[in-house]
Amino acid sequence: MNAETRPLIKPQESAVSTVAAMRAVFSRDMKVAFRQRQDLLNPLLFFVMVVTLFPLGVSPEVSFLREAGAGILWVAALLSVLLSLDHLFRHDFDDGTLEQLVLQPQPLFLLVLAKTLAHWVLTGLPLVLLAPVLGVMVHLDGNSIAVLCLTLLxxxxxxxxxxxxxxxxxxGLRSAGVLLSLLIIPLYIPVxxxxxxxxxxxxxxxxxxxxVALMGAFLVLAITLAPFAAAAALKISLSNS
Amino acid sequence: MLFRDLSFSILPGTVTRVEGANGTGKTTLLRILAGLNDAWSGELLWCGKSRNWHREEFLRNVLYLGHRPGIKALLTPMENLRALVAPRRPVADSVLHQALSGTGLDGFHDVPCRRLSAGQQRRVALARLLIADEPLWLLDEVFTAIDAKGVSAIEALLQQRAAEGGAVVVTTHHELQLPGMRSIKLGEVAAQ
Amino acid sequence: MWQIFHKLGSPKWFFGIATRLMPWLLAGALALLAVGLVWGLAFAPKDYLQGNSYRIIFIHVPSAFLAQSVYIMMATAGVVTLVWRMKLADVFVKAVAPVGLVLTFLALFTGAVWGKPTWGTWWIWDARLTSMLILLFLYGGAIALDRAINDEKSAARAVAVLVLVGVVNIPIIKYSVEWWNTLHQPATFKLTEKPSMPAEMWVPLLLSVLGLYLLFGWLACLRMQTEILAREQRTRWVKEHVLARRAG
Structure with missing residues (x-):
């Protein structure tokens, strides 16, 4: 490299478009996840195991399971998402890619939205796909299973x-996992x-x-507000590290 | 509180070294400049405009390398480098290859980074410097885990960068001597 | 304008104001609570349905009322923390969160005590009680997060984000719990909704609510002063204040 042949360095004005940057964040998270496939299976196994505990621990009677089945599946799905959340930012935080994400020249809340979408595709969506099988196991009828999957979706x-x-x-806090559950479970109750x-x-x-329309409204509200709060929280946590 | 009444300018074409003993806030100062630390009060201007009001424009123009290299162990050097550069500008694969080769990572372009040594992982991050178009570099402990040959290459790179009109701010424990280097000394008042 | 704002945010200025304000708050609180509670507990007429057991509302309703408004006050202070970085707002949130928790617990406890004679059970999954239980969780989460973060500035800002998220959620939680309640147990009689409460009942109730507000104000000032002394212990004015107190 020769100093004379290169032009003087000037401030740059154009960055890559936000949509392209979001797509890049999303696909990187997918790629990382698929290089460690076991981690993808864990929340699913957990989901199945928690559901199994109820017939064993309470009652295998068809009438009980049919009445409580939707609740059991929902609670199990909720716990399984909760369990996977700890990973959402932690690895990125540890290896420094989170710092670089925050320093990307795009609005942070949209990048956070892309990351969260990847998280859902990797954990929430498989749960939805697995739910019909478990629905049959707790003796829900066809219509109920369809509605259950829709509500999970x-x-x-x-x-x-x-x-x-x-x-x-x-x-970056100690015992972050338990604390995370304490903070988040009350907010999960309406869902x-x-x-x-x-x-x-x-x-x-x-x-x-x-x-269903009301749940859709929850989703719209969450998409519009949660990324802002999460982005603000990320900046606070990074400030503190 | 780490420091107060701190005021300085960083000019194009200069290398500035942040000096001070351990715990005087060198890393904190760099993180504040980069926009990673919000726990400060005062005014920070970029090209005469408030940095906080022109966040994205500022971020486009600054390259920050921290203690943690920002490298994903499961991705290859190519994928990592692309993820770091691509949000800033469109970049061709050949350019990325060239940059990696320039840091001595030939033959490792497509090996997952977890198989690389700590020094090699840092080199992946440093490859960004070879193809950077950001006018301001903020480099925190840039010589960590780098061998002697690498160190002199980085020194040469910083000097060349300044000659081209870039601005570089570094913190390092390594003895760094560059002609025309400026310095910001932290912890001076406390010592008196 | 900005100077006044800045002054308002100064812990030292607040400390002085609070010291002068607190005797008045305490006196007002004790007077109102004494009148309200004695009137309510001893002189207000019996309820034709529940007899004397309803009288617990003179404690239950004020604490439930205040428990909810303290959370909203915390959220307001949270906005101030996030937008203007006012130290006093940080101190306020940290100081009153445990008070809110205790008030919520008090509301739940009195609700349970009240439930025993009226419903024949300590706990019932009534919409109001359930909402209060969730409010208790929200307070608990805010306090746990605050304790978990060492740096007090970061802690204040993180808690502010959490409380703001919580406050957006509170109406949704309330609505969904009410919907859930009607879905699961139709025809529970609602006790706190009395369309025709006689004045001899609601006047003492109002007095107790106001009294508890003043008591909260006094407690908030006291706890904020303690917190300010702890945070500013290295400053000159705190040292002088402590020395003056010791001498006097």
Missing amino acids: IGTPVLSLIGAIGAALTL LIFGTGTVAAATEGAPVGAY
């Missing part, structure tokens, strides 16, 4: 989005109530359109 992204705030707030309530209504044969 709308609800699990909300869990990831709210969870991202907690994961960002507890980044849980409407998720299970919608299935209960469907089982009784009531129309569920209004409830």
Whole structure:
């Protein structure tokens, strides 16, 4: 490299578009996850195991399982998302890629949204896909299973989005995992109530359109607000490190 | 509080070294300049404009290398370097290859970084410097885990950068002597 | 304008104001609470349905009321922390969070005590009680996060984010819990909704609510002063203050 042949360095004005940067963040997270596939299976195994505990611990009777099944599946899915949240930012925090993410010349909340979307595709979506099998095992009828999957499909992204705030707030703290659960579970309650309530209504044969629409509203609210809070929390946690 | 009444300018075409004993806040100062630490009060201007109000424009123009190299162990040097450079400007694979070869990582371009040594991983991060277009570099302990030959290459690079009109701010425990180097001394008042 | 704002945020200035304000707050609180509680507990008429056991509302309602407004006050202070970085707001949130927790617990406890004679059980998954329980969790989370972060500035800002997220969620939680409640148990009679509460009942209730607000104000000042002394222990004014107190 020769100093004379290169032009003088000037401030740059154009950066890569935000959408392209979001896509890059998303695909990098996917790539990293698929190089460590076992980590992808863990939340799913956990989900199945928690569901198994209920027939063993409470009662294998068809009537009980049919009544409680949707609730069991929802609680298990919620716990399994909660368990996976600790990883959302921690590895990036440890190896320094999080610092570089915060320093990218794009709005941070959109990059956080891309990361959260990747988290959902890697944990929430597989849970939704696995739910029908477990639904059959707890003797839910076909219609209830369909509604259950729909509520999980709308609800699990909300869990990831709210969870991202907690994961960002507890980044770098000792016993972050337990603390994360303490902060996030109360905020998960509305999603849980409407998720299970919608299935209960469907089982009784009531129309569920209004409830599903309301869950959709939760999702819209979470998409618009949670990334801001998570981005702010990330900056605070990095300031502190 | 680490420091107060601190005021300085960083000019194009200069290398500035932040000096001070352990715990005087060298890393903190660099993180504040980069925008990673918000726990300060005062004013920070970039090209005469408030940095906090022109965050993205500022970030486009600054390259920060911290203690943690920002390298994902599961990705290859190529993938890592692309992830670091691509959000800033479109970059061709050939340029990335060239940069990696320039830091002596020939033959390791497609090996997952967890198989590389600490020094090699840092070299992946340093490869950014060879193709950087950011006018301001903030380098925290840039010589860590780098061998003697690498150190002199980096020194030459910094000097060349300054000659081209770039601005470099470094913290290091390594004895760094460059002609025309400026310095910011931290912890001076406390020592008196 | 900015100077006044800055002054308002100065811990030293607040310390002085609080010292002068506190005797008044305490006196007002004790007077109002004494009148409200004695009137409510001893002289207000019996409830035609529940007899004397309803009288616990003179403690239950004020604490439940205040528990919720303290959370909203914390969220407001959280905005100030995040936007203007005012030290006093940090101190306020840290000082009142445990008070809010205790008030929420008090509301839950009195609710349970009240539930025993009226519903025949200590706990019932009533919408209000459940919402209060979730509020207790929210307070607990905020306090746990605050304790977990060593740096007090970062702790204040992290808690501010959490409390703000919580405050956005509170209406959603309340609504969903009410919906859940009607879904699961139709026809529970609601005790706190009395369309025709006689004045002999609501006036003492109002007095107790106001009294508890003043008591909270006094407690907040006291706890904030303690926190300020701890945070500013290296400054000259705190040293002088402590020496003056010791001498006097």
